Amino acid sequence: EKGWEPAEKVAETVCPYCGTGCVVEYGVKGGRIIWARGGRGSSNEGKLCIKGKFGFEYANSPERLRRPLIRRPGVPKGPLNGRRVEEVFREATWEEALSLVAEKIKEIKAKYGPAAIAGIMSDRSTNESIYAFQKLMRCAVGTDNIDQSATLCHEPSAWALALQLGYGAATNPVADVLNARTIVVVGSNMGETHPVIAAYVKRAAKAGAHLILVNPLRTELSRYAELELNIRPGTDVVLFSAMARYILEMGWHDREFVEKYTEGFQEWAKSLEPFTLEFAERVTGVPASAIKEAARLYALEKPSMIMWTLGITEHEYGTENVSALANLALLTGNVGRPGAGLMPLRGQNNVQGGADMGAAPGRLPGYQPLTDPAVRGKFEEAWRCRLPEFVGFRSTEMVEMARRGVIKMMYIVGENSVRSHPDARAVAEALSRLEFLVVQDIFLTETAEYADVVLPAVSSALEDEGTFTNTERRVQATHKVVEPPGDARPDWQIFIELAKRLGYDMGFSSPAEIIAELSRLAPIFAPLPERRSAESSGLWTGRERPYSTPPASPGAGQIQTNLLEQPDVVLERLYPYVLITGRERAQYHTATMTMRSTLTRIMARGPVVEMNPEDMKAEGLADGQVVYLVSPAGKVRAKIKASDRVPRGVLFTTFHYSDLWINAVVPAVLNPFTKTPAYKDARVRIERV
Numbered sequence: 001e002k003g004w005e006p007a008e009k010v011a012e013t014v015c016p017y018c019g020t021g022c023v024v025e026y027g028v029k030g031g032r033i034i035w036a037r038g039g040r041g042s043s044n045e046g047k048l049c050i051k052g053k054f055g056f057e058y059a060n061s062p063e064r065l066r067r068p069l070i071r072r073p074g075v076p077k078g079p080l081n082g083r084r085v086e087e088v089f090r091e092a093t094w095e096e097a098l099s100l101v102a103e104k105i106k107e108i109k110a111k112y113g114p115a116a117i118a119g120i121m122s123d124r125s126t127n128e129s130i131y132a133f134q135k136l137m138r139c140a141v142g143t144d145n146i147d148q149s150a151t152l153c154h155e156p157s158a159w160a161l162a163l164q165l166g167y168g169a170a171t172n173p174v175a176d177v178l179n180a181r182t183i184v185v186v187g188s189n190m191g192e193t194h195p196v197i198a199a200y201v202k203r204a205a206k207a208g209a210h211l212i213l214v215n216p217l218r219t220e221l222s223r224y225a226e227l228e229l230n231i232r233p234g235t236d237v238v239l240f241s242a243m244a245r246y247i248l249e250m251g252w253h254d255r256e257f258v259e260k261y262t263e264g265f266q267e268w269a270k271s272l273e274p275f276t277l278e279f280a281e282r283v284t285g286v287p288a289s290a291i292k293e294a295a296r297l298y299a300l301e302k303p304s305m306i307m308w309t310l311g312i313t314e315h316e317y318g319t320e321n322v323s324a325l326a327n328l329a330l331l332t333g334n335v336g337r338p339g340a341g342l343m344p345l346r347g348q349n350n351v352q353g354g355a356d357m358g359a360a361p362g363r364l365p366g367y368q369p370l371t372d373p374a375v376r377g378k379f380e381e382a383w384r385c386r387l388p389e390f391v392g393f394r395s396t397e398m399v400e401m402a403r404r405g406v407i408k409m410m411y412i413v414g415e416n417s418v419r420s421h422p423d424a425r426a427v428a429e430a431l432s433r434l435e436f437l438v439v440q441d442i443f444l445t446e447t448a449e450y451a452d453v454v455l456p457a458v459s460s461a462l463e464d465e466g467t468f469t470n471t472e473r474r475v476q477a478t479h480k481v482v483e484p485p486g487d488a489r490p491d492w493q494i495f496i497e498l499a500k501r502l503g504y505d506m507g508f509s510s511p512a513e514i515i516a517e518l519s520r521l522a523p524i525f526a527p528l529p530e531r532r533s534a535e536s537s538g539l540w541t542g543r544e545r546p547y548s549t550p551p552a553s554p555g556a557g558q559i560q561t562n563l564l565e566q567p568d569v570v571l572e573r574l575y576p577y578v579l580i581t582g583r584e585r586a587q588y589h590t591a592t593m594t595m596r597s598t599l600t601r602i603m604a605r606g607p608v609v610e611m612n613p614e615d616m617k618a619e620g621l622a623d624g625q626v627v628y629l630v631s632p633a634g635k636v637r638a639k640i641k642a643s644d645r646v647p648r649g650v651l652f653t654t655f656h657y658s659d660l661w662i663n664a665v666v667p668a669v670l671n672p673f674t675k676t677p678a679y680k681d682a683r684v685r686i687e688r689v
């Protein structure tokens with residue numbers, strides 16, 4: 001801290017980026033943030049990663065949206081392509097912009113019905129705003145077409161964990177990693193995506209915990225690992241089923257736990273028959289000896305913790321991948337104790353909260369089903385409205401339905417869909433076909449360039465009051481650190497105002513009143529209002545370890561049979577490389593914030609595609625050469641970079657850079673249950689430019 005510019009005030013809030021939910025103290029001078037340092041009272045214990053420490057300058061960016069914008073008549077939708085913002089949009093008052101949006105909602109509803117309207121909510125917004133959004137859409141608009149970004153990332157985790165354990169969330173606090181004797185990190189580059197959690201894993205490994213990595217790529221954690229299983233992409237189910245089969249064969253499973261707390265064991269055990277070690281070695285590329293050792297450590301060197309990120313979920317079979325992990329935990333009794341559990345590491349600071357608040361089709365706040373007559377009755381009475389009679393689309397389906405002309409209007413809050421969804425050119429086409437598009441954001445994103453109305457929002461972490469729920473289910477208070485620019489408004493206020501113009505009074509006027517209503521209607525959040533405090537250290541939704549007394553209720557501890565993935569041989573021949581898209585340490589998602597902060601921008605690695613040097617030799621490519629990546633979805637130009645961490649047959653890149661529109665070649669292959677795209681398993685070939 002020596003030499004830091006003296007601040008006029010120091011204010012604490014929660015980091016605007018990943019789901020770790022680090023507490024940050026910001027130094028403020030002249031109304032601007034001048035530095036950041038790690039706060040205490042949450043899992044970060046004073047630490048921050050590059051993004052948390054240096055990625056705050058976006059708040060001061062001159063490019064922030066300050067006033068509502070309305071598209072000028074006759075100006076075509078799409079990229080500005082050199083046109084000035086003023087040529088495409090004109091500034092408007094809130095009164096004018098919200099009245100126009102309300103008028104269009106009424107018009108489209110009258111013409112096509114409420115199912116023609118859909119909304120996507122930001123998981124970077126507060127719990128309070130997300131709750132207000134789903135209430136606006138369900139009660140004032142009358143549609144259940146609502147979703148948030150979990151569909152693009154961890155919904156398979158939430159889906160499988162809810163099915164098998166009862167609650168779609170992590171089973172332990174992050175610090176529990178220090179209690180584990182074996183840690184299995186699967187499909188995660190957490191040293192870059194969740195550096196503060198990675199610090200716990202490194203600490204545990206240095207203190208003697210067995211660290212097993214499962215990933216096609218070598219990552220920063222590799223040098224701490226005792227065992228590294230570099231599997232072929234998309235073969236996770238085979239690996240974990242073979243481990244389970246071997247554990248059973250050796251009698252290493254926890255018989256008492258299985259008998260007392262699980263259902264479906266016999267059927268599942270029978271389904272493991274094909275997953276022999278020899279078969280698994282052939283399919284996954286991992287030597288049988290390594291599979292045996294991983295199984296031994298996980299089953300015998302307990303307590304054991306499994307942690308994963310999107311390398312598991314972003315597959316067509318992502319739900320089965322997560323089920324395979326949950327099955328291993330249930331088989332060995334590695335649930336519900338300190339150091340034993342299942343930890344999906346969430347990507348956005350409030351993606352857990354987004355699901356908790358009911359911003360998902362068919363799911364009311366607190367995971368209460370819209371289709372349950374008793375639940376509907378309760379909410380209809382409390383909200384004084386008729387709830388939609390249909391279960392809506394997920395976000396990936398919404399854009400497809402917009403492309404087909406079924407959905408006519410969308411309201412997109414804080415999501416840059418044109419860059420983040422698969423088959424991105426089809427997304428752009430879908431957005432241009434809409435009769436009306438509203439985008440609410442802090443910058444004029446590529447998605448906002450297709451909007452009819454753009455509404456300027458505040459940065460929820462820095463300019464609003466409310467709560468975020470982090471990856472370990474800790475509900476933490478956010479605080480206003482600086483004033484928002486111009487006329488920008490908090491999301492929840494915009495939703496309340498819009499609902500009024502649609503003739504519906506939401507019944508609350510502050511974040512505290514929203515949380516109070518939530519806790520009345522969703523029992524799992526009942527303790528929140530009394531326990532919610534100004535401290536960021538937070539409270540748990542449910543208990544700290546929800547399965548510490550394993551519940552015997554139906555639906556808890558279910559073991560699921562696994563699908564055997566069938567490779568598509570024709571596709572493999574035509575498109576021989578597996579393209580994996582991920583993230584790098586200094587950037588965040590479509591980089592709208594990190595590329596507007598000086599130090600994170602300087603640390604950007606740039607839009608390159610990493611390729612194994614042997615593959616480059618076989619293709620006759622030089623380092624830095626520009627090629628076309630071609631897939632069934634499309635074609636993009638990309639610069640190749642030699643990389644030893646990528647195995648043969650695999651290409652790795654990020655979706656951070658607008659210069660490389662990588663999701664234009666990622667086909668919209670979706671998980672059948674959660675509609676999550678297979679970003680980690682796209683097939684491409686290389687063509688010369």
Ligand code: SF4
Nearest residue numbers: 015017018022049052
């Ligand atoms: Fe922010 Fe995540 Fe980094 Fe913590 S680890 S500082 S929450 S980006």
